[in-house]
Amino acid sequence: MNSSSQSSSSIYWAFSISCFVAFTLTLxxxxxxxxxxxxxxxxxxxxxWSLLxxxxxxxxAGFIIGTMLEVLFAKTFGVLSAGLATLAFLVNISHLQLRVTSRWQQIFLVVFLVAIYKLVNLWFEGMVDGAKITAQDWLSLIGDLMIWPFINIVLDELRRALKIR
Incomplete structure (x- = not known):
């Protein structure tokens, strides 16, 4: 097995493990x-993972994970998928800028991108299910702000352990 396919396999294993843990923490x-x-x-x-x-x-990948999340929560098809696909797209097109920022700047940029994800989700939920946007919908951004550095450290260690570049 050559090193690129081994690295690719490691990426998908690490992504799968981290998504499983994220699903568990969501529940x-x-x-x-x-x-x-x-x-x-x-x-x-x-x-x-879209950044690295x-x-x-x-x-x-965002669309597939979003579809799994929709099945898990019995949500309308496409709402969470579109949000996660948009989030992954925005991170992919700005990954070079995000990588060179300081840790503090990166935290706020990540929270800004997650806020866009939440806005897309709330917009689609409003169109499909008639949901209203409330101030409480945005409080999870505080949790995202506080937990991002720890997620970054833990997943960096996983990435180093699996020798993913």
Missing amino acids: VQVPDWLSAFWPDWIALVIVY VPSRIGPL
């Missing part, structure tokens, strides 16, 4: 006061 029951601030784990994992390996993880 965790938390107290009501914490649920509003609970991060968008799937979106942050998509951002990380944009040639392998992109809008198609």
Whole structure:
């Protein structure tokens, strides 16, 4: 097996493992006061892998993971998929700029991109299901802001352990 296919295989294993953990964390029951601030784990994992390996993880991966999330939560088809595909696309086209920013700048840019993801989701939910946008819909961005550095560190360690470049 050559090194590029081994690396590609490692990327998909690492992506699958991190998505499984993100799905699990998304399903965790938390107290009501914490649920509003609970991060968008799937979106942050998509951002990380789209940022680090944009040639392998992109809008198609976001669409597939979004479809799995829709099945999991019994949501209308295409709402979460379109949001995650848009998020992956935005990260892919701006990955060079995101990589050269400082850690603090990157945190705020990632939260801005996740906010765009939430806006797309809320917009589609409003069109399809008639959902209203409330201030509570945006509180999870605070959780995203606080948890991104830890996700970055943990997934960097996973990437180093699997020798993914």
